[in-house]
Amino acid sequence: MVLVTGGAGFIGSNFVRHMLRERPDDRIIVLDALTYAGSLDNLPDAFKRPAADSRATFHYGDVCNPQLVAELVAQSDQIVHFAAESHVSRSIVDNWSGAQTNFLGAQNLINALLKSAPRVERMIHISSSEVYGDALTERMDETHPLNPKSPYAAAKCGADRLVYAYCATHDLPIVTLRPFNAYGPRQHVEKAIPRFITHALREQPLPIHGSGEAMRDFLHVADLCRAIDLTLQAPLAQTRGQIYNVASGAARSVVSIAQEILHAMGAPAQALAHTVDRPGQVARHTGDFSKIHRALGWSPTIDWESGLRETIAWYQAHAELWRKQLILSTQRIPRTDGQAALH
Numbered sequence: 001m002v003l004v005t006g007g008a009g010f011i012g013s014n015f016v017r018h019m020l021r022e023r024p025d026d027r028i029i030v031l032d033a034l035t036y037a038g039s040l041d042n043l044p045d046a047f048k049r050p051a052a053d054s055r056a057t058f059h060y061g062d063v064c065n066p067q068l069v070a071e072l073v074a075q076s077d078q079i080v081h082f083a084a085e086s087h088v089s090r091s092i093v094d095n096w097s098g099a100q101t102n103f104l105g106a107q108n109l110i111n112a113l114l115k116s117a118p119r120v121e122r123m124i125h126i127s128s129s130e131v132y133g134d135a136l137t138e139r140m141d142e143t144h145p146l147n148p149k150s151p152y153a154a155a156k157c158g159a160d161r162l163v164y165a166y167c168a169t170h171d172l173p174i175v176t177l178r179p180f181n182a183y184g185p186r187q188h189v190e191k192a193i194p195r196f197i198t199h200a201l202r203e204q205p206l207p208i209h210g211s212g213e214a215m216r217d218f219l220h221v222a223d224l225c226r227a228i229d230l231t232l233q234a235p236l237a238q239t240r241g242q243i244y245n246v247a248s249g250a251a252r253s254v255v256s257i258a259q260e261i262l263h264a265m266g267a268p269a270q271a272l273a274h275t276v277d278r279p280g281q282v283a284r285h286t287g288d289f290s291k292i293h294r295a296l297g298w299s300p301t302i303d304w305e306s307g308l309r310e311t312i313a314w315y316q317a318h319a320e321l322w323r324k325q326l327i328l329s330t331q332r333i334p335r336t337d338g339q340a341a342l343h
Helices: 010-022 066-074 088-093 095-116 151-170 192-201 221-233 254-264 290-296 304-317 319-328
Strands: 002-005 028-032 056-060 078-081 122-126 174-179 181-183 206-209 218-220 243-246 272-275 332-334 340-342
Touching (some): 002 010, 028 066, 122 221, 174 221, 206 254, 221 243
Parallel strands (some): 002 028, 028 056, 122 174
Antiparallel strands (some): 332 340
């Protein structure tokens, strides 16, 4: 039995689909509070019309609920913890809900794990590359200093260190993954790539924070799901307490990505709208994945061009899903001059 928290979100739902396809003997429990980024639309039909012997079970609930989490952890053999409020701009406007879910939710889950040991064979904690802040080296490895620059990143950094402390104190079977910028099908339109694609589909200028020269490392979600699955299956003696980056190793500017999307979709190249930069913006973010490659043999397999084409095609074919999200796709962020800007 695999418990997946946040399994109705972007990465979580893609991982659930991966598991149902690649691990036919496993049963999957999804726990999700169905906040703005989680939707039953993301989940396979098996979760929506479960039979008595179904491999797929959905529980509506909050990862901060101690009783519910303890009950589900006690039934599980493995845990993959995705549940998070994951948007940087949203965390600036509403830092309380993000801190509660991202930090206290992780603490609640780990406490339940501590009580259920040794039944639970292992837990994978999904951290974030945002914990690193600005890159001090061309590619950041797992020893890079942690310098979060937004409330979201700080809360994820706190959870990351909390997991480390529990591992050190109690020798819990937890592995931490730090994914860089994932993209692909089912991502909320508040994120950069789906925001660009859906603006182009609606023939609207693509919004760019500042100059758009900020560099990011984008990884297809299918490659990330494969890394998580490998971490679940690796010998625990090798991975217990370890931290692994999951990245492509390639840096791309946000403005160049917008231009590539416009070109791929046949839209006018000048259709960009530069806005004020986002507070706490990270200038460069590129990952070194050599540690997980050495340990588990993982490396990205989906090249950028084909992954981007596939993602564009998904949004073109599923307008009925992403149009529901448009009202929640922007945040008005106060600035130090007393004004506000949409992000």
